[in-house]
Amino acid sequence: MKFILFIFCCGLLCFSAQAQKNVHSFVLGDSVFLLDGKPFQMISGEMHYPRVPKEAWRQRMKMAKAMGLNTIGTYVFWNLHEPQKDKFDFTGNNDIAAFVKTAQEEGLWVVLRPSPYVCAEWEFGGYPYWLQNEKGLTVRSTEAQYLAEYKKYIKELGKRLAPLQVNHGGNIIMVQVENEYGSYGKDKMYLDVNRKMFIEAGFDGLLYTCDPVRDVKDGHLDGLLPAVNGTDKPDEIKNLVRTNHDGKGPFYVAEWYPAWFDWWGEKHHTVPAEKYTPGLERVLSAGISINMYMFHGGTTRDFMNGANYNDRNPYEPQISSYDYDAPLDEAGNATPKFMDFRKVIQKNLPAGTVLPDVPAAKPVIKLPAINFTQATGLFDVLPKAKLNATPLTFEDLNQAYGFVLYRTDITGATSGLLKIKDLRDYGIIFINGKRVAVLDRRLKQDSVMITVPEGKVTLEILVENLGRINFGPYLLKNKKGITEKVLLGDKELNNWQMYSLPFDNINAIGLKNKKPAADAPVIKTATIELKEIADTYFDMHNWGKGVVWVNGHNLGRYWYIGPQQTLYVPAEWLKKGQNKIAILELLKTDQIILQSVEKPVLAELYPAIVK
Template sequence: MKNLLSIGLSALLALGAVTGFSSCAEKQISTFEVGKGTFLLNGEPMVVKAAEVHYPRIPEPYWEQRILSCKALGMNTLCLYVFWNLHEQEEGKFDFSGNKDIAAFCRLAQKHGMYVIVRPGPYVCAEWEMGGLPWWLLKKQDIQLRSLDPYYMERVKIFMKEVGKQLADLQISRGGNIIMVQVENEFGSYGTDKAYVSAIRDIVKEAGFTDVPLFQCDWSSNFTNNALDDLLWTVNFGTGANIEEQFKKLKELRPETPLMCSEFWSGWFDHWGRKHETRDAATMVSGIKDMLDRNISFSLYMTHGGTTFGWWGGANNPAYSAMCSSYDYDAPISEAGWTTPKYFQLRELLQQYAPEGTTLPEPPAAFPVIEVPAITKWEVAPLFGNLPEPKQTETIKPMEQFDQGWGSILYRTTLKENVSGVLHIDEVHDWAQVFADGKLLGRLDRRHGEFSLPLKSALKKGTQLDILVEAMGRVNFDKSIHDRKGITNKVEVISGDKATELTDWKVYNLPPFYEFVSAKKYQSGNAVDGPAYYRAKFHLDKTGDTFLDMQTWGKGMVWVNGHAMGRFWEIGPQQTLYMPGCWLKEGENEIIVLDLKGPSEAKVEGLTKPILDMLREKAPETHRQDGQNLNLKSETAVHKGTFAQGNGWQEVKFDTPVSGRYFCLNALSNYEGNNIASIAEFDVLGADGKPVSRENWKIVYADSEETRSGNRTADKIFDLQESTFWQTVDNTAYPHQVVIDLGKEYRVTGFRMLPRAEKNVPGLIRDYAVYVKKDNFKY
């Protein structure tokens, strides 16, 4: 590495037996730098073994227990994001107190001999609402996030300066424990703009982070897109990945740089309506051993995932899919802070790499767990009978334009004439219920691309039309982070060739804050049919962690003793909400439930174990209807070829471009001689030879999709996640087809395909044929 990043301060640190860090009360000045092929701590080689944990996903009273669990696992460092939208929920108002006190978290880590890697963004992803960016940025109509947009950069600079006030003096050279700071986050998966990344680097430095190495992380397939000469380069990948292949290009470009996997994905996150995600423990441990044997540093994402409390869960797009509140992640330390079999398998390995003659400390005890008897006596406040004062608007506007960031929003109008046909909402973000004079007409779900509701009968002039929209989490990845909520454009009634836009709306803001939901007119009564708030008191003789069973409820949120616990949805897979005992009280406690749909039974009890894998989604899991078979006999392939063996992207250019909207890849064989076909990511190349937008892609057919052992449906080929993949079932023979609706017609010049990341590239397609048509195929 030509330009070594060096921190020139020197002093002596008394090294701890396991972590190499002293927990002495007085400040001890140290150095951490990038050396030749290794990191250097006070001039001595160091392999960073980092545990990714997120302070807001852990109750503040439990921080210490989680930190000690990471230390007992064999880690020497904690890695954490800084969540901008958590700290600046209103423009110009910063909060670093309580569960947001990131400096206190770092000092607590230092107390227990742990270093810290800080990742301040400004964008963080993390399956967090809008990737950590504040919602109020979207009030500016033409804002371009993650760019040199003047307003965006102005606010980034202000935020980063505040972060610097909290953390800059905790750099290791100033007596703290921060050893590295990240610049932006996986920007190569968003765009190519070195000028922007350079500007963020400068802002990070101006905030005071000048004493430790700055680094940027990306995937091995795109890290060169924005790589800056004066930053350390690291790569992210998941369990099972081919370690040699992941670092191949980096070693070619910087043969003397220390190598680090800045995110080694231990598991994966859960989406509403999809199966619970898990990853194999032995495969994870094997990958970490491979890296340690090569002197490669790593950060295990996640070592402890925790809980995305309240409304902070994000979403992916395309296709839109919101995250569950549980961020268990199948991590070694469970959502409730329990050590798991995966934890002890990894601990056994890391003990072998501890300093000679040392033994890892024992993990701290888990917190007590209690049962809570069923809560069945409620006071009820129907939502429509407890509306706030409305705001008036002639035309539809998204939630942000009414100065609302999260929660639900009600749009109400009185029809000026009789209407019939189809009610079209452009667009629903994210889950809507439509009422006429209080009667439910239907529901629309953005996950399924539902934006139109056929009116079974005409609605008369004077009818009160209500559209209640729940914001389920802003997209946290790729261009769709510009994700405005509510209704984003307009509402119209389509009858034949005529479209009539509805106007003159009253708008009711329904935020998810405890102060708002608690100030309703609650009255004793039974469950109601429709949206309502429910409040109850329950008594505890002792406190402890528990899991609130929400199986009999529809869809909504829960608050306990003023704490926003998270979302529930009957479809699963998550059916319980983690309830930390530190937020409960001996004696009387309060619970409030907002159910937008309505419960089958108004009952909540506290269980001793979570339910994270009960899926009750009625929608089909696959993209092939019963009895449906793709017919290609009369079709002419626009290209035939053979994929090369090995990992990494493969690009194919057609001899002659072809126009079409429907793209079919017909896989004819693979290299293993079995029935499996698999693809991690896929791009279609447009007239300019560059990938076309995947924003509106849909899978219209896939002959086979594995859903027994994981979420391996065909839409994974364009979910922007290189560690997820489409895979066919093992008892369905070749050929295998997948048909993509590109959303509109393109001049197609070729495509790109990314196989799975494992060393043996399972399911790698060998021979194939491609078909492109303007109209859909025959089945």
């Protein structure tokens, strides 16, 4: 018995020692970060878990290690984790804790950015749509309803992520409070409320703020490290941090941009690596820590793209590809920029450090042409309508994303200006099932002359949410659909039927293989047999506008206007044997052939308007 007790005690002591060994300290020194008391330079890259298939997280992290990164940065997205009020989801690709643990297994630290607001070219800047249904709620403020919802959410995050901080044996070394708040406001009380909520939720490690150069003064909070975004000038970085941090460091560039994102109808953004390598060299050689935004962008799927808009510029919805011209491309392969950055990083690592070999590019295949022989008219699979005298917004319908069909009847022949006030964001207009016009918020289109024939006439307006604004004051004016009223001439049209079409589960739609009306949007389906699987790209050049799914996975939007003309198909979502493809096509409804290619096409614009 004594022997058994001895063995048990030894085991307990070993377990305790191992647990203690895994607990680290990460604190601020006067000029450097200190990890377990030793200087630590963060060389980090941003990568967002929902923009990469969960099955591919580890491969992307291995690529990060091969480039010389020691840390991964990621936002946490409220609208993914609480899609409806009080209904939380941390499963599948939303399993942020699994993402963090995978990074730890791959020897990477994590900088966590769980601010309720993320920007990130993400729908509503990460806020869940339903916040707009709470009357009087004001995001990014100390308004009581907002803080109450925010508190519930951050507590849910804390349950899952606070134990993964370094001071608890995990690999999260820093946690960001809010996100570039200085670009939005200067309410220090609001920032302090954020800080307190994080601590109450269990985030008791190192907290920091981040802001662009011009906004650091307004966005930092006394007592927290002020990180600086968008610069690679060591003197500027050090001066800004010291000025706002009691004359001390350490020094951290929380967002260093190796390129930029894209939006529909505008050119693809690329910047050669040689434009950035000198800045990267300056920062690293000065001992400054850095986070590349983005190291790997991936893809924004499931209608999660955001949009930009202000009083000077038009509405600009972002494309599905988040390639970002990043060092690691959309499919997770090393680019020339990756290799050039790797050389700079290698040069600035401690002597004798050997980086892992760069893995070869992933295999890619060109699929045989896919022939879509089955088609279902969208108007043939409508759900039950909701009736109202005036049009209801997406929010009124408790619908987050996708489409809404608005339908009403008109009696009597007439001609006049049909005006939608306000259309958000893309409307296809039908009279008696025939498409007569397309209105596009990007082009500031909200009206068109129409002719209504004699008798009882059905007017339909199919409205697509192209993405809620993710930056600036219009965060507070972000409802979707027909947000006010519809006028024909000087007469307001009433008695509307609204059909919600969120397309959140393509497999749940009861498709009917019957010939659709000529102009009606159509859902086309096909099954293909694969003997081998690898990455590929669907070539959407000959299609108009819509969404594609593979085996139930939303691959993103396509739109003939470009610049994106292909959709990335991850190998992880294909399978040997039968694979189901579905396409929602809004405009070119007679198209039946889908081709694939081995390389993405992200830089072709076609500005002509389909009528």
